[in-house]
Amino acid sequence: xxxxxxxxxxxxxxxxxxxxxxxxxxxxxxxxxxxxxxxxxxxxxxxxxxxxxxxxxxxxxxxxxxxxxxxxxxxxxxxxxxxxxxxxxxxxxxxxxxxxxxxxxxxxxxxxxxxxxxxxxxxxxxxxxxxxxxxxxxxxxxxxxxxxxxxxxxxxxxxxxxxxxxxxxxxxxxxxxxxxxxxxxxxxxxxxxxxxxxxxxxxxxxxxxxxxxxxxxxxxxxxxxxxxxxxxxxxxxxxxxxxxxxxxxxxxxxxxxxxxxxxxxxxxxxxxxx
Amino acid sequence: xxxxxxxxxxxxxxxxxxxxxxxxxxxxxxxxxxxxxxxxxxxxxxxxxxxxxxxxxxxxxxxxxxxxxxxxxxxxxxxxxxxxxxxxxxxxxxxxxxxxxx
Numbered sequence: 073x074x075x076x077x078x079x080x081x082x083x084x085x086x087x088x089x090x091x092x093x094x095x096x097x098x099x100x101x102x103x104x105x106x107x108x109x110x111x112x113x114x115x116x117x118x119x120x121x122x123x124x125x126x127x128x129x130x131x132x133x134x135x136x137x138x139x140x141x142x143x144x145x146x147x148x149x150x151x152x153x154x155x156x157x158x159x160x161x162x163x164x165x166x167x168x169x170x171x172x173x174x175x176x177x178x179x180x181x182x183x184x185x186x187x188x189x190x191x192x193x194x195x196x197x198x199x200x201x202x203x204x205x206x207x208x209x210x211x212x213x214x215x216x217x218x219x220x221x222x223x224x225x226x227x228x229x230x231x232x233x234x235x236x237x238x239x240x241x242x243x244x245x246x247x248x249x250x251x252x253x254x255x256x257x258x259x260x261x262x263x264x265x266x267x268x269x270x271x272x273x274x275x276x277x278x279x280x281x282x283x284x285x286x287x288x289x290x291x292x293x294x295x296x297x298x299x300x301x302x303x304x305x306x307x308x309x310x311x312x313x314x315x316x317x318x319x320x321x322x323x324x325x326x327x328x329x330x331x332x333x334x335x336x337x338x339x340x341x342x343x344x345x346x
Numbered sequence: 347x348x349x350x351x352x353x354x355x356x357x358x359x360x361x362x363x364x365x366x367x368x369x370x371x372x373x374x375x376x377x378x379x380x381x382x383x384x385x386x387x388x389x390x391x392x393x394x395x396x397x398x399x400x401x402x403x404x405x406x407x408x409x410x411x412x413x414x415x416x417x418x419x420x421x422x423x424x425x426x427x428x429x430x431x432x433x434x435x436x437x438x439x440x441x442x443x444x445x446x447x448x
Contacts, residue, residue: 084397086410115389118396119421123414134393141390241388321418 074135076161077154082142083135083162084114086126100338101173101196103130104159106137108178108202109214109262110221111249113141116177120321121328128329128340130173135162137180139256150258152206152265156186171196173336175328177317178290179214179262181282182206188276189268197336199281199328201317204293205300206267213290215263222259225250273300279335280304283327285312305331350437351377354430361398362426365391377427392424399433406440407433 074083103125105117114134126132136143138158139150163172172195174184181203188195189206204210224230225246235243253259280301284291286308294306307327309316317324332338359375362385373384381387387395396409412432413421 082394082397084393084400087405089405089408089411113388113390113393115393118393118410119389119413119418123410126410127414136390142394240386241382244386245388 074162074165076165077158079138079144079146079158081135081138081144081158081162082114083133083166084118085166086122086132086134088126088129088131090127090129098196099170100129100131101171102168103132103173103175104163104168105132105134106159106174106176106180106183107140108176108180109137109140110218110252110258111245112178112180115141116318117175120317121175121325124325124329131168133163133166133168137183139252139258145252145256147255148257148261150256150261152182152186152262152267155183156190159183159187160191173197173199173332175199175201176203177201178203178314182210182214185273185276186268188278189272192276192278195276195278197279197281197332198276199283199331201283201324202285202288202290202314203282204290204297205273206265207270207273207296207300208267209296210293211263211265211267218253218259218263221249222253225253270300276301277303279331281328281331281335282306283316283324284308285314285316286310287312288314288316290314305335351430351434354433355426357402358426358430358433361395361402362387365394365398375426377425377430379426381424381426382422403433403437407436 073080105114105122107114107116114136117134122132122134137155139145174187174195176182176184176199178201181200182205184198184200185205188198231243231247231250234246280303282294282297282304284294284306291308297304298306309320309323312320329340332340355375355377362375366385366387379385381392399407399409416424
């Protein structure tokens with residue numbers, strides 16, 4: 073648990089067991105893994121890419137966003153800038169001062185872009201899974217998605233129905249998401265967030281990798297990302313949904329490590345599963 | 347069960363209770379108890395447990411590395427006994443190389 077920006081954030085660090093990655097252009101970046109909004113936690117990164125990144129030599133930081141997982145849940149403060157402020161303060165508290173490799177799942181990717189727009193010199197690379205930069209088109213989708221969840225969960229029997237279909241743990245998680253949307257202003261504040269200017273986003277100069285599931289509507293953002301940040305490598309995983317990170321962790325890992333070697337000049341060996 | 351595993355199971359049970367807090371069931375944790383189906387632990391609860399393991403045993407017991415070696419199905423059905431075994435092995439190896447002990 074780490075105090076940052078006035079709240080307590082559940083944080084975990086995985087230190088590389090061996091030598092640092094051989095960065096040909098400077099110090100090894102710290103990998104920071106940012107999860108998605110509402111029903112997500114750091115677990116989706118913990119069980120997929122955290123360990124391979126740390127084993128490849130990256131100091132790795134995971135945290136639960138405010139209101140999520142085991143982090144503190146203030147009633148308000150859920151605009152994009154609040155999440156960016158949390159990340160900046162967390163890195164200060166952890167004394168992480170060097171370059172950063174930001175990896176974001178779903179809205180976590182938007183926080184990564186939001187951080188890079190305000191701290192462009194800190195970010196050595198951005199990886200997003202099923203995400204996009206904070207632009208009006210994407211925020212409109214976030215608004216619709218949050219409104220749908222907020223309308224569905226409080227209905228009588230909704231959580232019981234999820235339990236019958238997907239089991240006890242899924243029902244617990246749905247009930248938890250409902251509590252969060254009831255106890256906080258997230259569903260109202262987040263979609264109304266002040267956004268960085270297009271100029272500030274376009275000034276992000278680091279390599280960018282954006283992964284999408286071919287069957288997810290989020291892939292429609294790809295042309296916007298390419299237009300804004302032409303250096304972006306976009307990879308679409310066919311037949312995959314919004315949950316591609318947890319459904320296809322091996323493929324995501326392979327694509328991220330290839331991109332690190334080819335676009336970020338980091339000599340990362342493809343980790344074996346041994 | 348060797349005495350060492352007995353001790354580890356008792357410690358692990360305390361950590362599980364602490365992680366689950368008010369949501370802990372009154373059931374007895376055994377080597378066959380599953381984290382998900384029996385204890386109702388969500389993935390983030392397991393991550394929180396990993397944090398407690400790191401605080402208690404240090405980097406000797408690398409939970410992230412342990413789960414990375416398992417396939418997803420095994421992680422979903424992970425039993426308390428598998429983790430106890432991993433902890434016992436890690437501590438045993440650490441003793442052997444003299445790199446650390448409990």
